Amino acid sequence: MIRRLGLDLDGTIADHTAAKIALAEEMGYTLSPNETSSEKVVEKMPPKVYEEFKNKLYLDYVNNSPRTEGVLESLAALRQTGWEFMVISRRYPSSQEVAREWIQRELGGLIP
Numbered sequence: 053m054i055r056r057l058g059l060d061l062d063g064t065i066a067d068h069t070a071a072k073i074a075l076a077e078e079m080g081y082t083l084s085p086n087e088t089s090s091e092k093v094v095e096k097m098p099p100k101v102y103e104e105f106k107n108k109l110y111l112d113y114v115n116n117s118p119r120t121e122g123v124l125e126s127l128a129a130l131r132q133t134g135w136e137f138m139v140i141s142r143r144y145p146s147s148q149e150v151a152r153e154w155i156q157r158e159l160g161g162l163i164p
Contacts, residue, residue: 057130058140059163061151062110063089065139066158067120071113079105110147119158127162137163 059065072088081096094102127137143151155163 054136055134056136056138058138061139061141061155062114062143065120065123066114066117066154068109068114068117071109071117075105075109075113107144107147110143111150115150115154117154124159124162127159131162139163 062068069085069088072093073083073085076083076093076096079097079101081101083093083096087093087096093105097105131137139151139155141148141151
């Protein structure tokens with residue numbers, strides 16, 4: 053039996069905290085680390101600004117986001133027990149290639 057696990061990329065496997073704080077600052081907003089969830093960010097920006105924020109974040113900023121602490125080791129351990137992984141994401145098609153590049157670079161082939 054094949055066991056597959058769907059994983060969310062943004063904010064789960066990839067830690068976008070620093071990227072969100074830097075981008076918000078560039079756009080004239082201040083975020084603390086506790087205010088970087090999408091639910092919190094959308095409350096701090098008008099809808100049009102938030103859309104611009106998301107587009108810039110997923111195209112220009114997240115490529116430099118680090119892996120969430122412990123994710124590589126956890127996935128490697130699960131792989132050893134027979135798990136396969138896939139990414140489940142709501143990303144726009146325009147930023148999917150950037151996501152694929154990040155996954156290959158940061159997760160060393162653990163997710164095809």
